[in-house]
Amino acid sequence: xxxxxxxxxxxLAFILICCIFEINERCKKRFKVPLFSKNIxxxxxxxxxxxxxxxxxxxxxxETGKGDSLNPQMIIGLSSIVIVYCLIDIYRKTNLIYGTxxxxxxxxxxxxxxxxxxAFLIFVIFSIIFSxxxxxxxxxx
Numbered sequence: 001x002x003x004x005x006x007x008x009x010x011x012l013a014f015i016l017i018c019c020i021f022e023i024n025e026r027c028k029k030r031f032k033v034p035l036f037s038k039n040i041x042x043x044x045x046x047x048x049x050x051x052x053x054x055x056x057x058x059x060x061x062x063e064t065g066k067g068d069s070l071n072p073q074m075i076i077g078l079s080s081i082v083i084v085y086c087l088i089d090i091y092r093k094t095n096l097i098y099g100t101x102x103x104x105x106x107x108x109x110x111x112x113x114x115x116x117x118x119a120f121l122i123f124v125i126f127s128i129i130f131s132x133x134x135x136x137x138x139x140x141x
Contacts, residue, residue, distance in 0.1 A: 035102045041127045047079040048110045
């Protein structure tokens with residue numbers, strides 16, 4: 001049963017990645033801009049990572065009673081502002097339908113970060129690798 005669960009997760013990840021590539025290509029054709037760009041993906045990843053770390057930090061301060069609880073709250077607030085800006089930028093670059101689809105996919109991967117940073121890290125690596133076009137090699141000297 002464990003093998004089937006692992007296989008199901010791998011198949012689900014593969015389907016999500018294929019959907020992301022398809023949506024990205026359609027946005028490139030229709031709006032001349034990729035929906036899943038490197039800058040937005042990195043910004044959302046870093047902001048979600050800061051929110052996760054700050055939440056752990058805040059709970060540690062509450063449990064021990066030592067430290068200033070305002071610091072992690074400020075980091076969470078600033079990271080939330082960055083996330084909202086990225087989401088507005090997605091809507092600005094596309095229309096309502098593609099923007100909503102993109103936000104749903106980014107929301108899914110932010111939840112994956114919340115429950116497993118490693119899985120989201122793999123998404124970011126694949127997103128960065130496959131979103132950049134290959135440059136031609138100049139063989140002339």
